[in-house]
Amino acid sequence: MFNNIKFLPLFGLCALLLATACEEEPFPIPELSVGSRRVLVEELTGVACTNCPDGAKELQSLQNSFGKENLIIVSLHSAGFFSNPLPDSEFDFRNPNVDALVSFLGVAEGYPTSAINRYFKPGNQTIYLNQPNWAGTVQEEFEKDFGLGLFATTTYDSTSRVLNIKVNIAPEETQPADVEKRLTILIAQDSIVDAQIDKGVKILNYMHRHVVRDVVTKSDGDVITEALPAGALVTKTYSYTIPADWVAKKCSIIAYVHHAGNPDKEILQSVEVKVIGN
């Protein structure tokens, strides 16, 4: 029944596989590090998105690890019917300009999901990344640097509720002239207490963090027509009237310079500045 010679291939196969099944050298886990380029996470969410609070917790944990000045989180309430207000909702976080921004980025593949520096991962069909990808991608994004400085200041008149925004784009390295760059400015409000579905349970006093209330620029960004050689300084100014029902002291502006290609919409640099007290 068994012929030793004919089973030689079997022994050869086993020997080959066993020989390669050796102990590996331990792969080094890097130290947490940040760079001069900040990371912006655009979280796609909604008050009826039952899995999103878990995602929000992870993002908050990452922000605690890397620091608020390095990792910026914004929450875009434009997740289709998941963003429709609940019967108990006091606020409607939806905004047509935010919808247009999300539409510019593309379609998500389930929730929780976020765009991280609008990095389009090779092999993916969408710019949005699901939760298992977030931590590693954030760390990898800190290792990249496009040599672009970005600074912003705000002045706010509490009587007229007019917010003046000044953004300085200061390239440290010459930016390629053949790739279009755009500037997008969001205005977000932090710590809004309202209803949220969390794993099927309605929480009436959920703390909504960094909710994007509006887009100050065009939703797909304002084109930067100026050249950006090393050492240049390009200044952009904007005015925005904060609606009466927003809490100005909890608001901040988030400005970022990005590409606008398809699929390359990568964010080169971002900055967050509070409306009051910056």
Added chain:
Amino acid sequence: MKHLYLLTFLLCFAQGLFAQNNSNPNARVTGNLQSNGNFFISDPRVGASNTPQYDYQKFGAETWMNLNYSNWGFDFGLRFDMFNNSNLLNPIGSYSDEGIGRWYVHKNIHKFEFTGGYIYDQIGAGIIYRAYEERALMIDNALKGVKIGYNINDNWRIKAFTGRMKRQFDEYSTVVRGGALDGFIKLDSASSISFAPGIGVVARTYSEVTVNQIANTIATYPPQDSIGVQFNTYAASLYNTMTAGNFTWYAEGAVKSDDVMYNPFEPTATGGNGKLINEPGYTVYSSLTYAQEGFGITFEGKRTENFAFRNSPDQIAIQGTINFLPPMARQNTYRLTTRFAPATQELGEQAFQLDGKYAINKRMSIGINISDIYLLDGTEIYREIAPEFTFKKNRKWQVLAGVQMLKYNIFVYQAKRDETDKEDVLGFLASGEADYVEALTPYAEFLYKLSAKKSIRVEAQYLRTDDEFGSWLNGVVEFGWAPHWLIYVSNMYKLKHDESKEYSSDKTKFDDIHFPSIGAVYSYRANRFSMAYVKQVEGINCAGGICRYEPAFNGFRLNVNSSF
């Protein structure tokens, strides 16, 4: 433009092949075409809205066109895949791409066989390795590589393979290699006892990019959550089918070395859920069948721990799988009995299933299916008991009737919460617990032959439950006119909740809504054409324990299936 050249080449190639086929008796050309076209009509009331297809695209299609050619001892295959605004890959998105979905070359030389290209294959039941295609779920993880097989003798065969697995029109960066030895042993020629043993091994090597990403993820964990990472994971499996008279016994045991997997339920030190783990795993599975004329019974058992085996730990749901774990619930066929199908829990489950059929006489038969699935901590997540009865009257008519008694943990399977029942449907079996769907679904099917060529089939189901959206009715009337036509009308109706009780708007949103379908199927030889208007509620679509969220649909569907 390159796809136009490719299609032109494909058509010319096919034309050449057909010409060869006609002139060369040794040449053989076969092929098949499957094409689906969906016309989307927005209906926000049933949730058929807020996706690109409903909002502005209005049309989506998928096509697979396969050509196979055999000559000179070679087999060649080529398949053209096309996706236009398709929601198969992402149920709430739109995917468009086209190109060569598969090609292969296969050759037998004496006792050797060689295959290069995109290869579908499996080891044993697929527990450590299965490269396969399930189009309705958008699963196609063919191995792009090479396979070599050797027939040691008439009863023993060995094979080895290496390559990278398919990901739409690209491949994962992970390298998968493996091999198996399969045999057949019969004690002697007169014996009714035989064995078909096998052993298989698979090794998966992550790319540097993947390992770097994992390491960067681990770097963000607090020390108490930190794990290691390795490039290689090994899996081995031992399996055997023993046949002894009317008995057939299949058993398979598989082990896997340390593997980085994503566990969405793993608690983190920061109070959340969901992190990478690095653990070994195992699966044991067995099925015992006794079959004789008029009677058959099968008993299956399975236990799985940490047996997610993927091309990358960031791939979730049905993406990136290397293996296939056998499902432990039957594949139901009626619309309401398939509503709550259990997806295989690759990180941990234990289950048994019993399926029996007995023919009382030539006209009557009874059957029962019992399936019970638990998490490893003992939490029951699925239980199905389904007795069934069939009666045939000569060749004139037959009736099938049964009932499905179901307990289904909707939080584990669909991440949905469900409050404690206001109305206990299955008090004798379950207690209306929160997060469980308890449902009783009687069903019946009646088939009547009007004449030698004409028949009518009627089926009806009533899903009675207080959970998810509540109770449903479903009915189908199908008229068959052999050999070509099949016409059907169906309606699924959402019964209204008891207005004396308070239910959330989410539970009652489909109350009193009809979900009709009407369609026709025309078959001619090996060709099948179908057209239907369909309105269907959201749900999950499962095949073999692999499930995918199926969004609500309202519109027209066209399908073509043709073999040549």
